[in-house]
Amino acid sequence: MDITIRILQLLFSLSILVFIHELGHYSMARFFGARVEKFYLFFNPWFSLCKWTSKRSGTTYGIGWLPLGGYCKIAGMIDESMDTDAMKSEPKPDEFRSKSAFARLMIMAGGVLFNVILAFIIYTGIILVWGNxxxxxxxxxxxxxxxxxxxxxxxxxxxxxxxxxxxxxxxxxxxxxxxxxxxxxxxxxxxxxxxxxxxxxxxxxxxxxxxxxxxxxxxLPFVIDSVMPTSPAKGLLQHGDHIIGVDSLVCSDIAEVQQALQARKGHEVQLLIDRSGSPIAQRVQLDSLGNIGVLLQSAEHLYPIEHVSYNILSAVPAGIDRAIQTTSSYISGLKYIFTREGARQMGGLGTMGKLFPSSFDWQSFWSITAFLSIILAVMNILPIPALDGGHILFIIIEMIRRKPLSDKAMTYIQTVGLVLLMALMLYANGNDIYRAFFK
Known part of the structure; x- marks a missing residue:
């Protein structure tokens, strides 16, 4: 059940992020007069769950059956679909290749821009609703x-x-x-x-x-919030008890207490307890898993946590600051990907799924979604062929040399980029599989 909840959260989050990313490309394309042939949430090999073609714009909108992303197909552009047949005809005024270099650059940057804006909005909403x-x-x-x-x-x-x-x-x-x-x-x-x-x-x-x-x-100290009705410690332990020792071991925090209990599972132990400042010893029977059947107090009960509330005027700059700081921190960490140690830590969908908690919580969900939106924006702006950043780089080169690359060169570069991208995805997801089954 925990895995299912994480998978559903990941799919929901990625659906939002991909939709917003492709909406950025779509919006910029329409703004600069480029025709959008298809706008899809999820992929649709062989068939679509539903689709509709606009008579006014000619765009086909649809939902595919493979929930691993989505796409926005813009007329006259060599993209990951590698459809080069349309490139053999003369450019039409409403095609991507007919637009100015600046217009094409903005169309390609639209997805990244919308993902950054989405992160700003989510962080602002989190701060406004839940404070800090x-x-x-x-x-x-x-x-x-x-x-x-x-x-x-x-x-x-x-x-x-x-x-x-x-x-x-x-x-x-x-x-x-x-x-x-x-x-x-x-x-x-x-x-x-x-x-x-x-x-x-x-x-x-x-x-x-x-x-x-x-x-x-x-x-966090091991302080009891409540004792479960079926616990063998019922009547022996109570709310507020602070366990500071197990048998002869002195324990300072939750981890040390749990480690000591795990080593004695199925046996009776003597717990040293601080109860309102007075030391008390209690003998308690552990179950086969080393548990005593209690719920612990959270950090909010143990430490003086201050809750800061925001209004819309103060939440906006705070949300922008959090997004900027998160983006800066993520970018500064990218250099470690190119080290042997960092490459081993790369992960794919499995790693992303583990970011989500095993039980659904709106605050956690939106916080992780905002973080993933920043990751998607940063990764897409990298100057790698087949990514938005690769297209932007070629457009900038064209603006400098005042001459576009040939369709043949673009097709070749796009193919190489797709191969590299697929290899990177296989490596990242392979790391997940290795960690799951062999470590």
Whole structure:
């Protein structure tokens, strides 16, 4: 069921993104007077679920049966369909090839432009509807748990982040918080009663990619919210109990408690509990999975999280800022794709599907969709043949040399681009399959 929910969310999200992307091409084509032959959501090999042809424009609108994208076929353009028959006739005034270089450039940039605008709109809507949550890093009293790579440069579990370069107590709930730690020159932490400055090496991201692990995560204490009716701990544990030890092991956070319980599944254990400041020991029987049958308090109950509300006037610049920062962060990370470590981390549809939660949540869905819209825009603007960026590059070259490339050259370049693109897609999705079945 979890996989099904993720797949449905991915398909819904991609349908929105592809529709908006192709709508950008369509809108620019119509604006500059280029004829659009077909405008489809999903692909339609052999047949369409439904279609309709406009008598006024001649455009065929339809929905295909293969939910893996969509397309906008513009007359007089060599695109991924590789339909070159129409190119043998004399150019017509309403064809793409008859338009000025500037008009063609804007038509090709329309998809990327609309995806960027969509990200702005979604981020603005998220901020307007749900606001923003702020938790300064110095208020996370339990600190963070760090990966082995992060520990190798000086971090220790339990360190409380005080400063990242010159930023004091950054918001740990900001999606850019972890990346800011990785990119920083130095991070100041509180360890016990002391402050320590940890220099961050320039190749920190490369080290993490090579080790195939993250940087770290917030530490959350194991504080019980409620005890399930069927739990063997019913009557022994209660709301607010903070488990700080299992048998003789001292545990600082949820991960350590769960690890200790997993090691003793099916057995009886002694839990050391902090109950309203008083230490209490309780013996509890674990089930075969190492569970005690409790629900835990979320970060919002454990830490003083501030909820910031916005009106439409303040939400718009905040949404634009979030989109710009997300785009900048994604672009800066693209350089790692061209390293051996980064290439191994590439993923396809499986990786995208894992971005979505296993239970549907509108805020998460729209946040991930906005992020994917930025990815789609950035990837499409890359100067690779068969992508929008490849077409834009050739148009810019034409504007410089004042002479277009021949149809034969464009066909050859487009073919090479499609082969490279297919190879890249196979490699990325192959990584997903390898990780799923062989790691």
């Amino acid at each position: 949550k702020v938790l300064p890093s110095d208020r996370v009293t339990a600190g963070m748990t760090f990966s082995e790579t992060a520990k190798s440069v000086g971090f220790e579990d339990g360190d409380v982040i005080l400063r990242v370069d010159d930023r004091v107590s950054p918001n740990v709930l900001d999606s850019r918080f972890i990346s800011s730690l990785i990119k920083a020159k130095s991070v100041t932490v509180r360890r016990g009663t002391e402050e320590r400055v940890i220099p961050i090496p320039e190749d920190m991201m490369t080290r993490l990619l090579k080790a195939e692990e993250g940087f770290g995560a917030l530490r």
